Amino acid sequence: MNKKESNTVEASKITLTELMLPSHSNFSGKIHGGYLLQLMDQIAFASASKYSGCYCVTASVDTVDFLNPIEIGELVTLKASVNYIGNTSMVVGIRVVAENIQTGKIKHCNSSYFTMVAKDDNGNSTKVPKLILSNPEEVRRFFDSLRRINQKKKLVSLEEKFDHQSRESLELLKKYNVIVNYSLGI
Template sequence: MQGKPPSASRITMSHFILPEDANPLGHGHGGVILKHIDTAAGMVAMRHMRGVAVTASIDRVDFIRPVFVGELVHLKANLNGVGKTSMEVGVRVEAENLYTGEIRYTNSAYLTFVALTSDGKPCDVPPLIPETPDDERRQLEAMERRQMRLTLRSRE
């Protein structure tokens, strides 16, 4: 199976936060932000696979800064690492105030996807070929997180 670099699947997606996306405080609802995180990550996984990939897990997500109604949310999603049938995608979320141009980091998440055949069985994932020192660092950190997840799962 031919390997692929992270740049072949990387995406940036933007979403305008409207009143229906808000919680009672007027902040972007966490569930709405999570939906967009999952969508962006899923597109990266499917681009790498050129097939079906489904969310298996989302690591801890902390909402560091709020997103406000009327702001543009940018989701930057990157494939960090692959296993035999799984992939880790990292998503960085930033909010942009359209009046001032200020861009704030709001949160990030790591999601694990499993590649599936058309009949729903796990299948092999193409290898990941790092291109830059950042890609290499992300791949190493993804392997460490994968080992941590497997260790935690074995204790359940």
Template sequence: MNNFKTVADSQTVMTELMIPSYSNFGGKIHGGVILSLMDKVAYVCAAKHAETYCVTASIDTVDFRASVEVGEIISLLASVNYVGNSSLVVGIKVLAENVKTHAVKHTNSSYFSMVALDEETHKPVQVPGLILENETEIQRFITAMHRKELNRYYKQEGERIKADFRNQDFIEVLKKERCILKQSY
């Protein structure tokens, strides 16, 4: 299959020790440190698949499921879940392991949309297609397609609301929320 790759061809695992300088005022690992590491592993995974420079276009929610402690080792597991023409969706799962107890916890999940760029022109370039080899890979591809459709819908809805926010239906909804309208509409 010319110009197609398997998911396994670009799967990436990055492991790092969580050191005290990564901690926040509460003594836990700062979420920004985790996000930075997630961005790095997303880049590596996408670049391995695309065989070119890739940039982060968007991040589709980052779920913080459990805190990470100083001294734990985190592993970031990344795979290409979906490819478009020049874009890729990289799914990332973060696991933290306590080296003393060997307890492992799932701390974060996210989806990074990456775009492959030509290194000279900085214009988007086509990425290889994806060979789906099992039900999990098929499910992830379809789920990413649906997430893309929903994000497009949410963007359109946001634009519609922005253009028509004085609509009485919206005002009635706001009256049921914990907000005060300072102006009358």
């Protein structure tokens, strides 16, 4: 395989457009979130694989907010590009919009971030090309990804320090809409 040493964000860009059919809907007549996630996973794979020149797998999905429901008969467009790279991983940003074909109205339905890992022919993680950032928007997206990664690391660090059996932790729960119905054996 002839892998590149570096690659551009532009080289990772993928667009996928699909008409939403009744078979894609849930019981309330809206497009099923699981179906949308499947499309998002496909486009994340395509973007990361195109960028890295390798088979890629999904490592994690971050921030999946369903902002607006998608109706049967709407045209859904997903746009994806690599926003950030690590040694073997890439963060692929995905934007989902839906268009009412009759009115032309377009609505933003979802933005999400998939972390994809490049694999070699033996299934081992492999280094990805350096990312060439070509404009201020690409730099902003890279730093936004870096910020999300650092926030996630801080959260994991806080979770490691959290002692769910301490009196202080149980007192903290009084702020929330929960009832702790057991006593500590302290």
